[in-house]
Amino acid sequence: MDFRFDLIMDYAPLFLKGTLLTLGLSLAGIAIGTALGLAIGLGKMVKNKWLSLPFDLYITFFRGTPLFVQILLIHFGLVPLFTGKTEPVTAAILALSLNAAAYIAEIFRAGIQSIDKGQMEAARTLGMTHVQAMRHVILPQAFKRMIPPLGNEFIVLIKESSLAAVIAAPEIMYWGRAMQGQYFKVWEPYITVAVIYLVITLSLSFLLNRLERRLSTE
Amino acid sequence: MIKVSNLKKSFGTNEVLKNINAEIQPQEVVVVIGPSGSGKSTFLRCLNLLESVTDGHVYIEGVDLTDKSVNINKVRQNVGMVFQQFNLFPHKTVIENIVMAPVKVKKVDDEVALQKGLDLLRKVGLEDKADAYPDSLSGGQKQRVAIARALAMEPKIMLFDEPTSALDPEMVGEVLEVMKQLAKEGMTMVVVTHEMGFAREVGDRVIFMDGGYIVEENVPEELFTNPQQERTKSFLSKVL
Numbered sequence: 001m002d003f004r005f006d007l008i009m010d011y012a013p014l015f016l017k018g019t020l021l022t023l024g025l026s027l028a029g030i031a032i033g034t035a036l037g038l039a040i041g042l043g044k045m046v047k048n049k050w051l052s053l054p055f056d057l058y059i060t061f062f063r064g065t066p067l068f069v070q071i072l073l074i075h076f077g078l079v080p081l082f083t084g085k086t087e088p089v090t091a092a093i094l095a096l097s098l099n100a101a102a103y104i105a106e107i108f109r110a111g112i113q114s115i116d117k118g119q120m121e122a123a124r125t126l127g128m129t130h131v132q133a134m135r136h137v138i139l140p141q142a143f144k145r146m147i148p149p150l151g152n153e154f155i156v157l158i159k160e161s162s163l164a165a166v167i168a169a170p171e172i173m174y175w176g177r178a179m180q181g182q183y184f185k186v187w188e189p190y191i192t193v194a195v196i197y198l199v200i201t202l203s204l205s206f207l208l209n210r211l212e213r214r215l216s217t218e
Numbered sequence: 219m220i221k222v223s224n225l226k227k228s229f230g231t232n233e234v235l236k237n238i239n240a241e242i243q244p245q246e247v248v249v250v251i252g253p254s255g256s257g258k259s260t261f262l263r264c265l266n267l268l269e270s271v272t273d274g275h276v277y278i279e280g281v282d283l284t285d286k287s288v289n290i291n292k293v294r295q296n297v298g299m300v301f302q303q304f305n306l307f308p309h310k311t312v313i314e315n316i317v318m319a320p321v322k323v324k325k326v327d328d329e330v331a332l333q334k335g336l337d338l339l340r341k342v343g344l345e346d347k348a349d350a351y352p353d354s355l356s357g358g359q360k361q362r363v364a365i366a367r368a369l370a371m372e373p374k375i376m377l378f379d380e381p382t383s384a385l386d387p388e389m390v391g392e393v394l395e396v397m398k399q400l401a402k403e404g405m406t407m408v409v410v411t412h413e414m415g416f417a418r419e420v421g422d423r424v425i426f427m428d429g430g431y432i433v434e435e436n437v438p439e440e441l442f443t444n445p446q447q448e449r450t451k452s453f454l455s456k457v458l
Contacts, residue, residue, distance in 0.1 A: 122306075123307075140307065
């Protein structure tokens, strides 16, 4: 087996473009998924069963079905329904965000509920409203505990953005498959792709570790 | 200052407080004693509505807390509480714990709150710990910070829920000392405790609770040396 670095160099500009799109898809997914996840997580914590039901159903659907299926449904079904045509990047961002939101909602809920109820009581006896106590006492502590599971979820999201290749969103994996098709080579494209993903996910873990250490109070 | 009439509290079908009537005067130090499960902590937690009241009324300075239109947050600003488990905010330093509520709730100026906070820390003997995080403090120090935090809101009433029960024996004294000082300054206090020495020395009145009722109440000297009820006698014979 001779490993053709020159072919990888040929494809380097395309891999670079693909990497930028992967980063874009991931960042959009993380941002939208986190905002949506917080809202859904709070929604699911509402005591009234009928009010929390839609949030519950949302989480059940997006956690219980494969992301692959969700991407296809959104790409070929949902997006054309509204715009009249297929838009791979829009569909990919939408699918990744909606999917991540379901997991992130559960991370938020678990984080908030893991804070000792004495914290809420102490805040309330000082005269704080429920919202003030949440904002100044509960959420800052819960957020710290959410960092590791959120980090996991972000890493999963980055990797799963590779599924966007099947709807022809030109991210890293898309160019890997293109290169395989062009040169009938397997190792060169896919090892390159794997290394790029690894660099992205390792950088993210590094940043999250630093954040976690900075927030430590011990 | 505090008036409780026909207070009842149930958790599901379990009736914890059966019919409580009590009145507490300004500057009075009332100590509540009794076996575990007697309802004394629940009684205390009803005084600032940390527990919802099932039936009856709780008046703080004439305001009926069970009235739905009462702004409980406003009332709580005047009723400080200290917990067995301290419940300091671990993500904030000692001084941040103390100034948070005055600044966020009462909108006190930052600088004014800080000076007041440092004064309170001096009062509880912890001025050198202002910038420490709660996790680095001993139990006794944590509880003294918790008292300072409650005092920062300048409450008229202080509730203590077994403030020394989670402490190592050698740290009980330092916390009781702060509470004694507070009593001397004329703070109205309701203290749930197992510290009979404190009840005797500092209490103006002792309430003995059992089975969801107030069984007996009297000045400490009388209650401890000459209890009238059988139940009180048998409890005191075990703890004294």
